[in-house]
Every structure is written in C-alpha cells, then in structure tokens.
Amino acid sequence: MRPAPTALWLRLALALGLALVGPLAGGRASVRAPIYVSSWAVRVSQGYREAERLARKFGFVNLGEIFPDGQYFHLRHRGVVQQSLTPHWGHHLRLKREPKVQWFEQQTLRRRVKRSLAVPSDPWFPQQWYMNNEMQSDLNVLQVWNQGLTGQGVVVSVLDDGIEKDHPDLWANYDPLASYDFNDYDPDPQPRYTPSDENRHGTRCAGEVAAVANNGFCGTGVAFNARIGGVRMLDGTITDVVEAQSLSLQPQHIHVYSASWGPEDDGRTVDGPGVLTREAFWRGVTQGRGGLGALFVWASGNGGLHYDNCDCDGYTNSIYTLSVGSATQQGRVPWYSEACASTLTTTYSSGVATDPQIVTTDLHHQCTDKHTGTSASAPLAAGMIALALEANPFLTWRDMQHLVVRASKPAQLQAEDWRTNGVGRRVSHHYGYGLLDAGRLVDLARTWLPTQPQKKCAIRVVHSPTPILRLMHVTRNLSACAGRGNWIRSLEHVQVQLSLTYSRRGDLQISLTSPMGTRSTLVAIRDAVPLHAAAVRDGRGHDRAAPGPPGDQQRACAAGHRGAVPG
Structure with missing residues (x-):
C-alpha cells in the first residue's frame, strides 16, 4: 500500500524581512574567538604506524587512538603554545600536504557548563519526595522495586567533573571499567577538591542514579544496585577530542551515559558537538551495547531566565540523545x-527557593538535599532507564525513545502549551510528553517488540535564495519515499537544516507543522518574552529595557524535532 502524501509546513516568523541565502550569521554576534590548544585530531589511512611516522616527522607526541579502530589519533606538539587566539598555520600546511592524512583539526577550547544551580550544600529516604509515594504523582519507582528490579547488571556512567568513588553511598556500586579521567588522562575519576567544592556536580548526579540502599546513610538511588562509573572531563581543557573520548568510553560495557552539561545557557550561544563528538554519537548508537546502541541521557538546560532555547543546543537537540526537562513538586x-x-x-x-530539592550524595563523604536544576532531572531518568534495561536488556536506543514517550504522562504538570498531537498524545515544549513513570516504563519494556530498522528520507525544500516576508509558509508535499526501498512507515524524528542570513537571531521564529496539525517550535523568539512568574516570586528580576541577544553566530540552530513518535 502506498502511504498517503504528507505535507510538511515550515513557518518562519520574522520581525523584519530577510533573504534566504547563506549560513546563519550576523553583525553583532556574541561569539567568543576560538582559543586553539597544542593538540590535533588526525585521521590517517594506515593506522598507528602512519600516525607514528607523522609524529616523528613533525615533532608531535602521539597520545594514541581516539577510537579503538586505529583511524583517528590525538597528537600534541610541545613546541606550540598551550593556548592561542590563532591556529598554527605551519602545521596546518604540513598536514594538508600529507597524502595519507584524510582529515585533521587543531583542537580548540570548548566552554561547557554544568547544568546545576548554585545552591549551598546542606545535610534521607523520607525526604526523597519524588519517589517515596508521599505525593500523588511521583516517579512511581517503588512499584518497580516491589517487582525486584533495582538496576542489577546495568552500568551507568556519569560524564562530568568526576565522582567521589570512595563515598560511603557509592563505593559498593563503583565500576572502574566505566570510569576514566580525560582531563589528566589516568584511570582515576576522583574529583579535584577546592575550597568552594566546585567539583561536586558529578558526585551528586551519580548518587541520584545508584546510591546504595539500606546502608543507613544518605538516601537511595533510583537504580540502587546498578554499577556506577564516572568520567572526569569538565574540570580542565575541554576539546572535541575530550568530549568524543568521554562519550566513547567502553561502549560494550557501559549501557547508559548520563550528561548534565552543555554550551552556556545564556540565551545567546548557539553551539553543539564537533566533528569527533558527532562521530562518537553515531558510533555509540550503531555499535554500542553490541549494536543495540548506547543510551545518551541529557539535561535540557537551565537558561530559562535568559530566554534560552534548548533547540539551539546541538547536544540536547540530537536525535541520538534522550533530552530530559524539569518540573517542580507542584x-x-x-x-x-x-x-x-x-x-x-x-x-x-527544584522550583523557587522554598520548594524541596533533590537528595543525593555530596563531596567529602557527605549528603545533600540541595541538588537542583535540569542537572538533577537527567540522572533520575537515567536511573529509571536502568530499571527498564534490567527488565529487558535487548532494548535498542530507538526502542527506549518509544518507551519513554509512552511512559510519560501529563499528570499534574501545568503549562499553557499542552496540545494533543495527531496520534492522541499530549505534548508540551516545556515537558515533552510529560512526567516519566518508572512503573509504566518497566511494564512496557517487558513486552516491547523491537522496532524495525531505521530508514531515512531527505527532502530538499528550498533550492534558491528567496525573499522572506514577515510571516512566511514553506510547504512541500511528499509521499515519504514511497516506491523506494527506504519508504517511511512511521515517523520517529524530523530534522530541519536551514541556511539563512539575518542580523538579529532573537527576532527569528521557526516552526514545523505536521500533516495532522501538530505545530512544533524549532526556534523561538529569544527576547521580549515575559519573565516566568516563578522567577518573579523567587526575586530573580530581569531588565526589560536591556538589549536582547545580539546578531547571529557562525551557524544556525540545528533544530531537531522529536515530538512526533510515531506519527
């Protein structure tokens, strides 16, 4: 049977007219100048021997493989300054002339911020209101524990600033094979201690997932018998190499990677994974867990006060990550x-200052009930996913996205944008499909039949520069590749790639409307937005007269839409 023709509507709402011509750019961008470091990523055609030859010829130190297949290598040059505002053109030209060098890139510093909120630490299961059945709609974790599921056999690694592996509530579940320090390149992920305890973030996230139960200390992790590892990669020089290596650590051993960080949530930054990190995501979902695919759980971001939009974050926005948002107790x-x-x-x-927060492990063998932000939300989801994997270890990365959609419920979550999509599911840009229910997730996982292999269909919508009016609709009728081997039976992901020029990205809005009328905002206007009432109550004001985000940076938001699973 031929599928019915499909119409995709792309709406661009602009404060001023513009032309669709080249890469998204603008005059007053807030982009920082790149800072080049003394290392290069190089892909060579003949593996380790060729990498060693290049290193000896040009004075590099070969730091080894980036991926275990012997194609990509990490080279450092001791004669190059550790940080520079300009690339080293001499080495650029030398590597470019080498016929066996397929690709290379001098590494740059990448700013990544931990998605926690700066709340003072303070001194466990009675206080874990989000899963102890004291509220009507909690995460329904007790139901799963009562079935005997506790994360046994599942490995979760927290990619962050390290974890305190000898913490009384973590050491029994600590997994050294799921751990590494990519800041200092050694196997020990122990955090660096400072007077301000700034490197507590990873330890806190780890405790949410796998804090030991029934040991008379702190609280209980969602998957309290899962193995927990930590990757120290946020407390030093962050490059594309560091991110790719962190996301590629032990892909046949680690099941779930939990990440609560990303580009700065300042309402101005448009950034995402580099070449190697994109490759790491692809390898993870295609080769990880014996081909079932690694599960990358990501915090959606804390930039609400700055009108930030997580569609302009290429990590949460990737179809390969499972992006998690937050709701308050109310x-x-x-x-x-x-x-x-x-x-x-x-x-x-957490919500406002008087709302309860998240209980977890803290540095110096302590506990805290002050963990906050979307940083606290993503590890809770990672723990629930570990419970589902114990129930059914054969779930693929796409299976898990289907299950999470079906196990999320609007519950009591309040938002002005709840809509019913074409297949009858409630969806919101604030909450996705709603509050994740661990009991429902596990019940569905037990009986889930594997999804069919992924197929892709690419459609080119705009072919030439076109003047754009204040409100413009771009439509395209298509038959989902009908008549070809890759025809689409059900729709999981839609990715829109746009190239355009505009002087004020903050005035640009882009939306996608499905054939059944579900409208998804891919880029939202990022200034002149009313401050959320909770922020006002919490005393966090905003200068409405202050200028909005300035003009654009190097590239457009890589707006990926995951609001139509399956249809």
Whole structure:
C-alpha cells in the first residue's frame, strides 16, 4: 500500500524581512574567538604506524587512538603554545600536504557548563519526595522495586567533573571499567577538591542514579544496585577530542551515559558537538551495547531566565540523545527551564527557593538535599532507564525513545502549551510528553517488540535564495519515499537544516507543522518574552529595557524535532 502524501509546513516568523541565502550569521554576534590548544585530531589511512611516522616527522607526541579502530589519533606538539587566539598555520600546511592524512583539526577550547544551580550544600529516604509515594504523582519507582528490579547488571556512567568513588553511598556500586579521567588522562575519576567544592556536580548526579540502599546513610538511588562509573572531563581543557573520548568510553560495557552539561545557557550561544563528538554519537548508537546502541541521557538546560532555547543546543537537540526537562513538586515550570521541541520527557527538580530539592550524595563523604536544576532531572531518568534495561536488556536506543514517550504522562504538570498531537498524545515544549513513570516504563519494556530498522528520507525544500516576508509558509508535499526501498512507515524524528542570513537571531521564529496539525517550535523568539512568574516570586528580576541577544553566530540552530513518535 502506498502511504498517503504528507505535507510538511515550515513557518518562519520574522520581525523584519530577510533573504534566504547563506549560513546563519550576523553583525553583532556574541561569539567568543576560538582559543586553539597544542593538540590535533588526525585521521590517517594506515593506522598507528602512519600516525607514528607523522609524529616523528613533525615533532608531535602521539597520545594514541581516539577510537579503538586505529583511524583517528590525538597528537600534541610541545613546541606550540598551550593556548592561542590563532591556529598554527605551519602545521596546518604540513598536514594538508600529507597524502595519507584524510582529515585533521587543531583542537580548540570548548566552554561547557554544568547544568546545576548554585545552591549551598546542606545535610534521607523520607525526604526523597519524588519517589517515596508521599505525593500523588511521583516517579512511581517503588512499584518497580516491589517487582525486584533495582538496576542489577546495568552500568551507568556519569560524564562530568568526576565522582567521589570512595563515598560511603557509592563505593559498593563503583565500576572502574566505566570510569576514566580525560582531563589528566589516568584511570582515576576522583574529583579535584577546592575550597568552594566546585567539583561536586558529578558526585551528586551519580548518587541520584545508584546510591546504595539500606546502608543507613544518605538516601537511595533510583537504580540502587546498578554499577556506577564516572568520567572526569569538565574540570580542565575541554576539546572535541575530550568530549568524543568521554562519550566513547567502553561502549560494550557501559549501557547508559548520563550528561548534565552543555554550551552556556545564556540565551545567546548557539553551539553543539564537533566533528569527533558527532562521530562518537553515531558510533555509540550503531555499535554500542553490541549494536543495540548506547543510551545518551541529557539535561535540557537551565537558561530559562535568559530566554534560552534548548533547540539551539546541538547536544540536547540530537536525535541520538534522550533530552530530559524539569518540573517542580507542584507541577510547575521551573524558572530556569528551557522550552524546546527536542525535550522528550520530564522528571522532578527544584522550583523557587522554598520548594524541596533533590537528595543525593555530596563531596567529602557527605549528603545533600540541595541538588537542583535540569542537572538533577537527567540522572533520575537515567536511573529509571536502568530499571527498564534490567527488565529487558535487548532494548535498542530507538526502542527506549518509544518507551519513554509512552511512559510519560501529563499528570499534574501545568503549562499553557499542552496540545494533543495527531496520534492522541499530549505534548508540551516545556515537558515533552510529560512526567516519566518508572512503573509504566518497566511494564512496557517487558513486552516491547523491537522496532524495525531505521530508514531515512531527505527532502530538499528550498533550492534558491528567496525573499522572506514577515510571516512566511514553506510547504512541500511528499509521499515519504514511497516506491523506494527506504519508504517511511512511521515517523520517529524530523530534522530541519536551514541556511539563512539575518542580523538579529532573537527576532527569528521557526516552526514545523505536521500533516495532522501538530505545530512544533524549532526556534523561538529569544527576547521580549515575559519573565516566568516563578522567577518573579523567587526575586530573580530581569531588565526589560536591556538589549536582547545580539546578531547571529557562525551557524544556525540545528533544530531537531522529536515530538512526533510515531506519527
């Protein structure tokens, strides 16, 4: 049977007219100048021997493979300054002339911020309101524990600033094979201690997932018998190499990678994974877990106060990550929350200063009930996914996205943008499909039949520069590749890649409307937005007269839409 023709509507709402011509750029961009470091990523055609030859010829030190297949190598040059505002053109030309060098890139510093909120630490299961059945709509974890599922056999690694592996509530579940320090390149992920305890973030996230149960200390992790590892990669020089190596650590051993960081949530930054990190995501979902695919759980971002939009974050926005948002105990949108089409599900976190927060492990063998932000939401989801993997270890990365959609419920979550999509599911840009229910997730996982192999269909919508009016619709009728081997039976992901020029990205809005009328905002207007009431109550004001985000940076938001699973 031939599928019915499909119409995709792309709406661009602009404050001023513009032309669709080249890469998204503008005059007053807030982009920082890249800072080049003394290392290069190089892909060579003849493996380790060729990498060694290049290193000896040009004075590099070969730091080894980036991936285990012997194609990509990490080279460092001791004669190059550690940080520079300009690339080293001499080495650029030398590597370019080498016929066996297929690709190379001098590495640059990448700013990544931990998605926690700066709240003082303070001194466990009675206080874990989000899963102890004291509230009507909690995460329904007790139901799963009562079935005997506790994360046994599942390995979760927290990519962050390290974890305190000897913590009394973590050491029994600590997994050295799921751990590494890519800041200092050694196997020990122990955090660097400072007077301000700035490197507590990873330890806190790890405790949410796998803090030991029934040991008379702190609280309990969602998957308290899962193995927990930590990757120290945020407390030093962050490059594309570091991110790719972190996301590629032990892909046949680690099941779930939990990441609560990303580009700065300042309402101005448009950034995403580099060449190697994109490759790491692809390898993870195609080769990880014996071909079932690694599960990358990502915090959606804390830039709500700055009108940030997580669709302009290429990590949460990737179809390969499972992006998690936050809700307060009262079911409200937190003041720091970012709304975007890429958010798939929601768990709990903090709200205003008087709201309860998340209980977890802390540095110096301590506990805290002050963990906050979307940083606290993503590890809760990672723990619930570990429970589902124990129930069914054969779930693929795409299976898990289907299950998370079906196991998320609007519950008592309050938002003005709840809509019913074409297949009858409620969806919101604030919460995705709603609050993740661990009991429902596990029940569905037990009986889930594997999805069919992924197929892709690419459609070119705009072919030439076109003047754009204040409000413009771009439509295209298509038959989902009917008549070809890759015809689409059900729709999981839609990715829109746009090239355009405009002087004020903050005035640009882009939306995608499905054939059944579900409208997803891919890029939202990022200034002149009313401040959320919770932020006002919390005393966090905003100068409405202050200028909005300036003109554009190097590239457009890579707006990926995951709001139509399956249809």
